[in-house]
Amino acid sequence: MNCGTSRVVSPQGYRLLNLDTAEAFASGWDIKAGSFMQSSFWGHFKAKMGWKAYLLIPDYWVSPSPGPVLVLVRNLAAGLKFAYVPHGPANISSSRAAAALRGMGQAIGASLGPRLAFVRFDLPQDREALPLENLLYPGSGLRKGRAVQVPDTVILDLDKDENALLACMKPKWRYNIRLAAKKGVNISREDASRLDTFFSLYQTTARRDGIAIHPLEYYQTLFSLGKEPAFFGSEITLWIAHHEGQALASIITLFHHGVATYLYGASSDEKRNLMPAFALQWEAIKAAKERGCTEYDFFGIPGADNPDDPMAGLYRFKTGFGGRVLHRVGSVDYPCRPIVYAAFEVGEALRLFWYKNIKKRQARLRRSKAGGESKSEDEAASS
Numbered sequence: 001m002n003c004g005t006s007r008v009v010s011p012q013g014y015r016l017l018n019l020d021t022a023e024a025f026a027s028g029w030d031i032k033a034g035s036f037m038q039s040s041f042w043g044h045f046k047a048k049m050g051w052k053a054y055l056l057i058p059d060y061w062v063s064p065s066p067g068p069v070l071v072l073v074r075n076l077a078a079g080l081k082f083a084y085v086p087h088g089p090a091n092i093s094s095s096r097a098a099a100a101l102r103g104m105g106q107a108i109g110a111s112l113g114p115r116l117a118f119v120r121f122d123l124p125q126d127r128e129a130l131p132l133e134n135l136l137y138p139g140s141g142l143r144k145g146r147a148v149q150v151p152d153t154v155i156l157d158l159d160k161d162e163n164a165l166l167a168c169m170k171p172k173w174r175y176n177i178r179l180a181a182k183k184g185v186n187i188s189r190e191d192a193s194r195l196d197t198f199f200s201l202y203q204t205t206a207r208r209d210g211i212a213i214h215p216l217e218y219y220q221t222l223f224s225l226g227k228e229p230a231f232f233g234s235e236i237t238l239w240i241a242h243h244e245g246q247a248l249a250s251i252i253t254l255f256h257h258g259v260a261t262y263l264y265g266a267s268s269d270e271k272r273n274l275m276p277a278f279a280l281q282w283e284a285i286k287a288a289k290e291r292g293c294t295e296y297d298f299f300g301i302p303g304a305d306n307p308d309d310p311m312a313g314l315y316r317f318k319t320g321f322g323g324r325v326l327h328r329v330g331s332v333d334y335p336c337r338p339i340v341y342a343a344f345e346v347g348e349a350l351r352l353f354w355y356k357n358i359k360k361r362q363a364r365l366r367r368s369k370a371g372g373e374s375k376s377e378d379e380a381a382s383s
Contacts, residue, residue: 014107016071019043019053027057029068030233035087035124036256037149041234042086043070045225049218050074056085056108066100067091071108073116080117080340083108084148087124094130098140105141105334117340120145123329130329143341145331146348150300156323158260158289158296165285168322173278180241180279185248187283190238192223198238198250201266208269219252219264233257235291239284241276249276253284260288261297281321298323 017024019040030040043053052073058066066089075081085104092100105119123130135142158165166174190197199216206213226236235255241248249267253260262284267277288296298318302309309315319325335341 013059014104014111015057015059016108016111017055017057019047019055019070021055024055024057024068027055027068029055029057029070034090034259036234036254036259036261037086037122038070038088038090039231039234039256041225041231041256043072044231045222046072048221048225056104066104069104073112076117076344080115080337081112082117082344083112083119085119085121086149087122089121090124092125092130094125094134097130098135098137098142101135101332101334102141105336109334109336114337116336117344118336119334120148121332121334122148123332125329127327127329132329135329135332141334143333143335143345145333146345147330149330151328151330152301152303153326153328154298154301154318154321154323155326156285156296156298156321158285158294162286162289165289165322170320170322173320173322176275176278177282180275183274184243185274185276185279186242187279188240188242189283189287190240192220192238194238194240195219195223197240197247198252198264198266201247201250201268202264204268205266222252237284237287239280241280243271243274243276246271248272248274249280251280251284253288255288255291255293258293259295259297260284260291260293261299263299277317285321296323301325303327 015023036042043055047053054071054073055068056071057068069085069088072084072086073081074084089100089104101121104121108119109116132144136144156165160168166177169177195216199219202213205211223236223238225231226234233256237253237255238250239253240250247268248271250265251262252264254263255261262281265277265280285296298321301315301318302311305315305319306312333341
């Protein structure tokens with residue numbers, strides 16, 4: 001596994017460690033990690049997918065100290081590279097957040113050398129708790145970055161019994177859950193041997209909704225790594241909805257240290273009136289509660305309930321289960337090479353314009369012509 005160099009000491013008071021070193025393991029950072037994206041499991045998984053994975057540890061005298069964070073590094077064009085901190089750092093004070101990010105960005109840049117174009121921090125904090133003006137002021141050295149993970153999501157509190165959870169849903173959502181059961185939709189909990197079924201449904205979803213998906217090997221690796229004893233705190237599960245032996249829809253969830261996350265969802269074009277997507281979510285929610293999870297993260301919605309948004313159906317679907325909408329801060333960049341970073345920004349903006357404003361609208365037009373205007377209500381995406 002390529003997890004980067006064994007150790008790099010930067011002049012800013014941080015140590016950049018290979019994720020597999022004994023020192024990284026001894027830090028206990030994974031136990032304290034909030035998001036699964038700041039876990040040893042996720043770091044090793046992304047290392048298998050072509051990233052280099054490091055652990056950035058502050059020295060004892062660093063203040064404000066964000067604690068250890070996972071840092072992923074990937075190559076760009078022309079021999080350049082960038083660093084990405086997924087859902088981190090989580091432990092920074094609002095008043096000193098800019099100083100913390102700047103110090104970390106300088107340390108990562110000094111450690112990885114002049115080929116590093118920028119560091120992207122994907123901050124998990126609520127925007128109300130950490131306002132952007134606390135980060136993006138003149139002289140902060142920080143810029144608003146493009147989203148890697150969708151910053152807006154729905155969090156369902158599982159500290160209720162099943163009847164209370166159902167009562168918090170929109171009436172139509174409760175009706176659809178019961179309708180699926182009445183019509184004979186069965187939900188099975190599967191392992192990696194059924195990923196071919198999931199992937200076939202996912203390919204159908206990708207064609208219908210104009211989304212990009214990873215190859216089958218990506219999901220196989222995810223499940224394979226999740227079974228290793230070193231990652232016992234991360235439970236990957238495949239769920240499939242059947243009707244009369246036909247697979248109609250499927251989702252993948254991750255239970256990690258008390259938080260359940262809906263990672264991926266896929267569905268057939270057939271028998272959608274049987275509401276298999278609602279039944280899948282309800283079974284996963286009940287299983288997460290039984291497993292001791294306190295939250296269920298639906299993991300990605302549009303930023304507002306806008307009927308003109310190509311993913312408006314996704315917003316309605318996920319918010320209907322009764323959770324609270326969370327608007328995370330999202331991506332904030334520290335440019336290590338400002339001129340290179342400016343050029344990268346232009347290219348990234350063009351790519352995202354094509355994907356969000358052209359490709360997805362084309363998919364919505366195809367759905368409309370097929371007689372299904374809002375077909376994205378049961379899909380989710382994760383990078």
